[in-house]
Amino acid sequence: MGAGVLAAVLLVVSTALAIWYTARQDARPPSDAIVVLGSAQYNGVPSSIFEARLEHALALYEQGVAPVIVTVGGKAAGDQFTEAEAGRDYLTAAGVPADALLPVQEGVDTLESMRAVGAAFRERGWGSAVLVTDPWHAMRAERMAEDAGIDAESSPTRQGPAVQTRATQLRYILRETAAYLLYRVTGESVAGAPGIG
Template sequence: MRIGNLLNRVAGAAVLAFVLLVTSTGLAIWWNARQDARPASDAIVVLGSAQYNGVPSSIFEARLEHAIALYEEGVAPVIVTVGGRAEGDEFTEAEAGREYLANGGVSRDALLAVEEGVDTLESMRVVATAFGEHGWTSAVVVTDPWHAMRAERMAEDQGIDAESSPTRQGPAVQTRGTQFRYILRETAAYLLYRATGESVAGAPGIG
């Protein structure tokens, strides 16, 4: 066999393997987005998103409302909000989330704001530290459907026994076109994380 033909076959196999990897990852994200795990856990962790002068964005609000439903269902006795402050912001995402939940009827004794984290990976790292301080080991992670698989994986990699219960409301699930864009973005972000162990900045809740 000529070297040229061998190289072409190797290149073709590599391209095929890459396509299969991307496709299978996208399908896994799509499948995971349709799951809803609600085991009894130590805490419900709500990943932050944009807030405006202390008022959660529509994406963030949908997550918080879902967390309230899980809390009222008795999934966990504590809700943890996580997320730092963007440049120029007066409030952190975690703080805005905590106040929304408190105003929504959740006891402040059942709320913990972890006011750090600029992306999903950093958020999971600081949440894991908080879990260690409180002796917690298990969590139900609340985020958008397409973000759930990567968020759950990052939590597990930080030593948290994590399941995900994504919200079914909000802009991230409004149209099929939006869903497709989120799946493509999450596929790239998930593969980057698995390859490098690092996160990537993106749209709110995607980094």
């Protein structure tokens, strides 16, 4: 009994440390596309979390990391816009050409969205991506992308509410640890929270 508890504790701690380590990395290899994970939008206007991700993706695009930015995410009941549309429109207004934007308007959580992105990549013969999300979400997003057939690395945003305070960071790491372990055990995702679905 004691050994089982110790093993469980070690698994949780090692996963949390891996999430923390991945959050501190910033990979920007030349890729087929930059994939921006969606977050809340309000009547077509990205939330502060989503805006921080979009601004970071824009910077990567301007640095020549990839020729296309993929915006990702569906819409909740009652919404007029998908997260992918809100992201595309934001980047269009920032000067990104229409042919350099691909909205993938599916998914209510990271897993559904990444599977839809994987299908879009296969249709176009793409294989590699740089993922843009919050630091604490990066490890799980990378895993889900790889499971969807994408050679993925992440360049997390360093701006926005998810990285403002130590308490916020700790809360996100704990939530992501639970979400990552759930995904590895069940193959399912956790919906309903910003950056954790």
